[in-house]
Amino acid sequence: MSINHDLCIGCGTCIEACVHGARTGIDDTEEFFSDLKNGVSIVAIVAPAVAVNFVDKDLHLNGWLKSIGVKAVFDVAFGAELTTKSYVEQIKNEKPDIVISQPCPALVSYIEVYKPNLIPYLAKPDSPMAHTVECIRNFYPAYRDCKIAVISPCFAKRREFDENGRGDYNVTMKNLDIWFKNHGVDLTNFPKTDYDNPLAERAVLYSTPGGLMRTAERFVPGISSKTRKIEGQPMVFEYLSGLDHSLESGKKPFYQLVDCLNCEKGCNRGGGTISSKLPLDELENLVESRALARQEKWKTNGRKPSKFALKKLERTVNAYWKPGIYDRHYQDRSAAMRKFIRVPSPEELEEIYISMGKHSKSDIYNCGACGYNSCEQMAVAIFNGLNRRENCHHYVMKLANQDHEKEIREALNRITEAVSSGTEALQSNVRDLQEIKSMNMLTTDGIKELNTKMNGIWDIVGIINNVADQTKIIAFNAELEAASSGEAGKNFHIVATEIRRLSDTILDSIKEIKTIIGDIQRASEKLISASENGTKQINSSWENAKSLEKGFGNIMASSGDNSASQEIKDKVGQVASSGGKIFNTLQQISQGIEKFSQNDTADSNESSEEWQ
Ligand code: SF4
Ligand code: SF4
Structure with missing residues (x-):
């Protein structure tokens, strides 16, 4: 200077x-x-x-x-x-x-x-x-x-x-x-x-x-x-x-x-x-x-x-x-x-203003930061080569903002790329979740059907129990009859006694079968309940994933719009929070599935021990 x-x-x-x-x-x-x-x-x-x-x-x-x-x-x-x-x-x-x-x-x-x-x-x-x-x-x-x-x-x-x-x-x-x-x-x-x-x-x-x-x-x-x-x-x-x-x-x-x-x-x-x-x-x-x-x-x-x-x-x-x-x-x-100082014509002054980034009256701040009392004095100085537009505070601020905008745009491009690959991964997750959801529903239906069939077994067991009871009574009566027939009924008495014992054994076995069927039914009810919870969590995760997908879609759509920076920032925030929710839900599902498989294993162990 x-x-x-x-x-x-x-x-x-x-x-x-x-x-x-x-x-x-x-x-x-x-x-x-x-x-x-x-x-x-x-x-x-x-x-x-x-x-x-x-x-x-x-x-x-x-x-x-x-x-x-x-x-x-x-x-x-x-x-x-x-x-x-x-x-x-x-x-x-x-x-x-x-x-x-x-x-x-x-x-x-x-x-x-x-x-x-x-x-x-x-x-x-x-x-x-x-x-x-x-x-x-x-x-x-x-x-x-x-x-x-x-x-x-x-x-x-x-x-x-x-x-x-x-x-x-x-x-x-x-x-x-x-x-x-x-x-x-x-x-x-x-x-x-x-x-x-x-x-x-x-x-x-x-x-x-x-x-x-x-x-x-x-x-x-x-x-x-x-x-x-x-x-x-x-x-x-x-x-x-x-x-x-x-x-x-x-x-x-x-x-x-x-x-x-x-x-x-x-x-x-x-x-x-x-x-x-x-x-x-x-x-x-x-x-x-x-x-x-x-x-x-x-x-x-x-x-x-x-x-x-x-x-x-x-x-x-x-x-x-x-x-x-x-x-x-x-x-x-x-x-x-x-x-040294030529007074610019209105057109020349206008030109200087434009070179200073002043396009309307609202850009004439007259802030005095350049040392002149008004933007016009500064413009006259620039016109006469006595100053430079870089000494105007607001011009420099505009330049800085433009740089800032460029940085934002570059950051947005990076976000868009990341969002694009994130969207693909997310879509694949949504498909996987849909499959898990279908399989889970199939499992639940299968267990429900098994439960219904178990009820049928109850009926058969009831009939067998009845027959064994009747047989036991008949065998007991036959025993009495054989005993009163003396030596002639001796062999018949032995057969009747064996039939009664056999009936007792059948009745004992039926008791055990009933216990086992009861256990199986309780286990399957637990399985149904766990499976239904899993379905709920999968549904919620699926909805979150869909909203995340929509959020990513909006970001992709907004990234072409300069004025949308703030909106994008908000959406990225929303997406991040949806992502967090999905993560929690997936964790819950994984814990649910773990519990489900633990219950399943424990119950089947119990059942198999009882059957042995
Ligand atoms: S008032 Fe005038 S004479 Fe006094 S110090 Fe300031 S410029 Fe100098
Ligand atoms: S710094 Fe810029 S805006 Fe402020 S008075 Fe000078 S020319 Fe005008």
Whole structure:
């Protein structure tokens, strides 16, 4: 990635937007140390944001700067007092309809490059830093030729120095802090040292949104009600854009002063600061307390500060102020914008949108993830070759989803193949189950028939039993008759006795036969019951197998449909659960068959033992 320096306003948003910390701001810290080491005479000016970035160490910082050879240290807050004086003078003398403040170089660049129609409304006075530098050059002859290092909260300051020539090294607090850490510098080891210029009063608020307005209020009561305070992206850009249109259409502005800053929390949390970990309340309280302490020192605090104190402050400021020396000249740099940025026609814009995967209004998310405030701005940047569609969050998401869809499709193909071979195996199972079912029914019918035939045996056994009983009675009577016939009936008596004994034996055997038949019937009833249970389980398994087969069939049918992924997922779940049921049922059948064969074996063993 490269930066187009003609179009970049140096706001630092791209650095903040990169959560991986892949972008860092470049400043002049290394050059400052190197030149100092090489004997270059340098003085430092320190921005008011120091109070929240080196908390309670601001005066120690001055001591350290002097310890490394910096000739003098000046407070930019006093430059801000001079700036306020310059604004008040412009407003009083020229009575402009509107003045856009310009302490923020990012916004000055924005206007110069993108809103050149607003250039005439930019404040005539330069920034507080430029005032401080010019003050040194005009009122501190001992340091007039020194190079100036600016301890700043802002990476954009370098551009300001390049444009107005007021400043040599932009040493951001962020990189200075890194340097301290790398070199083991503890500021508290250095003496607290006052600034070399007069003490600022409430202009220490300049690092905070509305600081200019509140400082100006001191000498122009009521200016606050005529001031539009606006800060932070994208609001400040939207505001300036709206103001541009409004002024262009000849409307009278609502406010006389626009106190604007690029950063939402002002310079206190500028791109070159380290205060982001400081809770906001604490940060603001530090700034406010500092302003209050300064007012107490100047005795200008309270609702009605003493006129004497105010006069003294005014005299001090006036002593370092001369008309014209702090003025700033601006350049119309919009040619660069026109050179690099061509506004696409509606058709061209449409084409870019399509290349970004935006086919309807619902694809215009305006989410800001690309760093632009709208999809249209991003499309214009792409159109001009300043960005790529791959930097659109939603475009990348779409690509990722397409990859995801491809993976799903491949997985579906694999599932379809598996389901197809599973279906074949299942169909063969269904056929086997059908056969088992038929055979089981045949077995059950056979056992039932056997049972019926057993009932027939009961009848025959009953008849035999009857005959044996009758025979026994007849033999007994014949025995009696033979006994009464004396010697003549002796042989007949022997025959009759044998017949009776034979009848007894037959009757005993019939008893045993009855027991055995009873056992056989009980065993066959058990067999019938087990067989019927088996049939039920086979039926349930068969139904599950059929539903599984149907589920597989649906999967096969749905696999050709892109939108059916979720449905397929559900069906695979259903099939898996049917498969589980079948597995359980088959297990039950197998256990049933095992029991069935155990019963069968036990019963037949018992029967055969009894027969023996
Ligand atoms: S608000 Fe301050 S820190 Fe932020 S860009 Fe402007 S001058 Fe720099
Ligand atoms: S990231 Fe994409 S969707 Fe979001 S604003 Fe930028 S271009 Fe539009």
